[in-house]
Amino acid sequence: MGGSRQGGVWLTAAFLIALAAPVLGFAAGFGTRVGLIDWRLGYEQLTLVWGWRLAWVSAGAALATVLLAMGDVKRRGLYALVAVLAAGLTLYLHVAHRQALAAHPPVHEAASDWDEPLSFSGVIRGQRDRAGAAPLAISHADTCEQAVFAPTQVAPQAGEAALEATGFTVVGTSPFRIEGRRESFWFGFSHDAVLRIRPGRTDVRVSGREGRPDGGEACRLAGQISTRLRPAD
Template sequence: MADPTRTQARTAEVRLRWLTLAAFVAPLVVLAAVFGTRFGLWSAGFGLEVLTLKIGRILAFAGLAAALIAVINALKDVRRRGLYAAVSLAVAGATVALFLVQQQRFAVPADNDVTTDPAEAPAFSRAVLAMRGGAGAGGGGASVACPDLVSVPRQVAPETAAAALSAAGFTVRGAAPFRADGAQEGFWFGLTYDAAIRIRPGRTDVRVAQREGVSVGDEACRLAQAVVQGLTPQG
């Protein structure tokens, strides 16, 4: 006849293992979303906005709840169950914290097509427009201004423009008199941003636009400000 105490202990340990595994579901869903997007199984919008920010977020909080239950169960036998509880709480807590940070960042209202000159935004080259699927593709409309994003009040050299793009993380596509172009592809979901620098006597303007049209907060503004900073003399 089976020992009831041993059976209960074994059942509790199995339950604790399942609770620990629940803490890993959200990170695994995010990894699947990333790899699925990178391998072209679905769009960046579906991978980021649906699988990650919606489904993944729900699973992250569910994992945190499971981790808290695991901690309560582990208090009955800390020596044998403490490790499970600690791992589940660490993973679930870190996952929820990352989601909260990203949620705060993505909640910033901003456009995916920004410029230092909304009245006459720098134009992308024909090659870039072709990759973007046509004029305005991915931007959702006309290029708009960003807070604290202003033109550089001087004419810069094409080499300086190319260096500013490179310093901001863009791959330089070309640099010529009065303009420079670059592109940057994100590591996780492959979101691509195109940048155009227009150089005129006494003024240099910048435009940065995302191709996919996926809402990621003020990322386009941040990149444009980084380019402008590289064009601005230091000291």
């Protein structure tokens, strides 16, 4: 009886440690998303530093939970399953994110024309300034092959549709410039996008407000917009 009770205590301890990394990840992401904590704390410190370390600890605890549950799978198997799924998924997400960061240049912008960079309106620049956004870059040439111009003067309605289909909310439209803003579900990271419409050509620029290495997110978004702007072959 005493051994069974002691085994249950160890199982509970291992199970709770296995859930520590997922709980920290949720708290950091949600807290940053709703503005309870700054993204530098929630993302850079709690997630990239402490969350990464704790993910390995939780993975080890999940393995311990499995071993401790083997003596009574019928009653303890669910604990082992939840621990493995939660800790395993958390570790996988951390590894995938770090691989994405390592595979892309440490930038937060992408554009189809850096020789004549697209400018944002005073409204967007004001919003970025009030939010403490990173300064806009002058050049990130050759960092995003996906961001290419559309060889046509798109109609404003088509530009708006391209932004909206990529998840942006259109915040300003004129005959020669369309702007939008997109906020990620997790952490609430923001990207601004602008389209410049000229005779025979439409360019795109996407800029992250936080100024962090984004693992190619700005490039991916700019590429999706570019694809939707170009006429079908």
